[in-house]
Amino acid sequence: MSRTINIEGVTRIEGHARITIELDDQGAVRDAQFHVTQFRGFEKFVEGRPLTEMPSVMARICGICPVSHLMASAKACDELLAVEIPPAAVRLRKTMNLAQLVQSHALSFFHLSSPDLLLGFDSDPTKRNIFGLIKLHPEFARDGILLRRFGQDVIALLGGKKIHPAWVVPGGVNDPLTAERRDKILEGIPAALDIARRAADWLATVIDRFPNEAAVFANFPTMFAGLVNSDGQLEHYDGTMRFVDSQARTVAEFSDPRQYTQYIAEATENFTFLKSPYFKPAGYPTGIYRVGPLARIIVAQSCGTPAADAELQRFRAKLGRAPTSSFYYHWARLIEILYGIETIEKLMRDPDALDPRVRARARPNRNEGVGISEAPRGTLIHHYKIDDHGQMKWANLIIATGHNNMAMNRGVKQVAERFIHGDTIPEGMINRVEAVIRCFDPCLSCSTHAMGQMPLLITLRNAKGEVLDERQRD
């Protein structure tokens, strides 16, 4: 008799989801499905809008990572204008993109995932959250607040406000940096770097305490993908898109964003609005790959900044060149925070940081443009087509969480296989199903352009589709 388990409303992720686990006649897990049930449809309703509006419109996809959409959208628009944006604008965009990465990773690590690590995966779920963390480890929570604040302050100092800044525009940015704002950004660097170093030191000492989680948290070989710079180092704004296999050997790479369609295709499943991108040459579902912090530090040879490279060295000494467990996304996030802070400092200390030439102006010169950048959760692709008047005719967005969709589904299945042994849903299984998804830090608002929220429900069904057990977590 086959059965199905539904988990509805996964907590501590950006957005909400439902999970179904199907059992076969022998009670073994047959399949697991991560349902994303919201839909907003930005690709459709931007049709007819002028391209100049795209960065600001697309930033509204998400209140958590609007900067990421600003970047990819503006880059696609740069392509439509066929302009090379001024070097100062590139530096400023990079700075804002990294500030976004720091604040988003800080939220993910310190406030969403650290309760699992500090309080234990099997601790009381009503206390295993940020508020339980504040009670037991207030300094850790304060560190997270301060680090996130640093990233948000950098965004506000550059763009005028923390959420949905209208500063990144097609052709560059609309305002050069002043010495006063640069100095304020630099003022925050030492404290931010100190917090990131402490957090990385702490994680390195406790990472071995979770062998069971590391073993089943989406621990399987896949390809990894992400941007690298011309030296093969970590890159988040521009560069070469590289696919590597599970041993970090390069499988494919391309530098022209418009070539992405040769390597990435999208499948759809009837149980979710979240698309399933896959590596096209390998086909679906064989072409599974992962993106995001772990993928990026596997794809890159090195980071290119001292503290991040030292931490990457410690990471690789312990786990090897390409660990296959998604549990290590947490550590990768801290490496990227270090890299982000160090690189922001480097960019701000550039002699030309205050260059007033920050925008190239042009009319539309192409009818099709693609922008690729790295969002905190992974590679972000905006692909636009316009008419001769610059009005949007078509758009396609491939979002970081989407790239990871297949890996998340397989990760949920792997956890379920480990914990489901009967007709009921054990608490430990619920905790870990949530936690494996949180490793990817999915942003469902981005990936489906979701709106609203839903609770978590796990339903166990037999072969006839009858509900055997159901657990809900609000």
Added chain:
Amino acid sequence: MNASGTKQHHGNRVYGLPAERGALFIGYGNTLRSDDGVGPAVVLRLAKEHSGSAECLFLALQQLSPELALDLCAADRVIFVDASTQVPAGKIKIRRLGVEDPHPGRPFHTSSPEAVLGLTLALYEHAPIAWSVAIGVSDLSLGEGLSKEVRKCVDRLVRHLGHHVTRWSGANPAGGKENSHGNA
């Protein structure tokens, strides 16, 4: 403990915020939803008219987020200014705010004044005395700008709150409006 097990000093402000406790004026709302932007409009006017006040900090925000705890822990008083559909349009309702116990049911990246005060107290063992100023609105349609009746509210409220800015900062406002009691 924190990542290193060391105690972190958190009493002073970072990133250009005042090191000593003063007063905070926080206006929040979506400026692209017409009257919903009244909170930021009030606070931006106050900031402009009282730019010489070193003891008062003016923040115009889209929404309240956890990082606000860093500002709140450094303040003795805070006034939250927001649009409300629970108050008749064109009217203003002022009330003292309590502190809400932090609870996991609330999304961490959005908050209410009471919740962010509770978070501040939990994190930093201090929360300022707080008031809510709710401005009755009726037009929340897409677009920038305030309706006529809400604009009048802004004028009244800026005069009223300006008095507090002057009193709390002990400095003359840059705009020279010293006797600006006004009845909210």
